Amino acid sequence: MASDHPAAEGGQHLASVMAERLINVASTLKNLKKNQAPFEELQKYGVGIARTLTTLTMLIIATKRNPLSATTSSTLTGILRTWSARTPWDLEPNNSDMRSSHILSDVLNPDSVSLQALVRERRRALKGRGSCALPSCQIEEGLKTCQRCKTVVYCCPEHQRSHWKARTEDGHKRRCFETVY
Numbered sequence: 258m259a260s261d262h263p264a265a266e267g268g269q270h271l272a273s274v275m276a277e278r279l280i281n282v283a284s285t286l287k288n289l290k291k292n293q294a295p296f297e298e299l300q301k302y303g304v305g306i307a308r309t310l311t312t313l314t315m316l317i318i319a320t321k322r323n324p325l326s327a328t329t330s331s332t333l334t335g336i337l338r339t340w341s342a343r344t345p346w347d348l349e350p351n352n353s354d355m356r357s358s359h360i361l362s363d364v365l366n367p368d369s370v371s372l373q374a375l376v377r378e379r380r381r382a383l384k385g386r387g388s389c390a391l392p393s394c395q396i397e398e399g400l401k402t403c404q405r406c407k408t409v410v411y412c413c414p415e416h417q418r419s420h421w422k423a424r425t426e427d428g429h430k431r432r433c434f435e436t437v438y
Contacts, residue, residue, distance in 0.1 A: 399412060
């Protein structure tokens with residue numbers, strides 16, 4: 258995603274602009290904290306930061322690569338590691354912003370052990386992605402994706418039809434929807 262808007266500096270990628278703004282906000286927060294600003298002042302930044310973290314993570318995942326420069330990525334990762342330990346705008350331990358900071362930090366560092374664990378966890382949660390979605394079948398090779406929803410895979414058309422027609426709650430017909438991007 259690129260923009261020709263002046264704020265995007267002649268077509269700079271949206272992810273890069275968002276990362277630079279997070280770095281700038283981190284500096285502002287650090288100064289506010291150093292000057293002992295009231296907690297309410299710090300909280301004003303929380304919602305915007307949380308949304309930016311989530312959006313930036315999704316942009317990077319969607320493009321399947323890290324579009325940030327090495328310097329920006331390194332600087333942002335340092336900030337995110339700090340925020341994943343403690344967000345300056347929220348008093349609750351283990352809040353969702355801390356988790357978002359941790360996940361984005363991992364996405365920026367694909368060799369991260371915790372990212373690999375997260376990927377394994379998500380793959381286990383996506384039942385039917387590693388093997389044929391028909392519950393009675395365990396085939397894991399030569400799988401084809403459902404062309405309508407693109408969320409499950411089958412080893413053969415017969416198993417797809419069988420799973421589609423199943424009258425149980427696990428039947429695919431009840432959950433299949435056309436994926437629109």
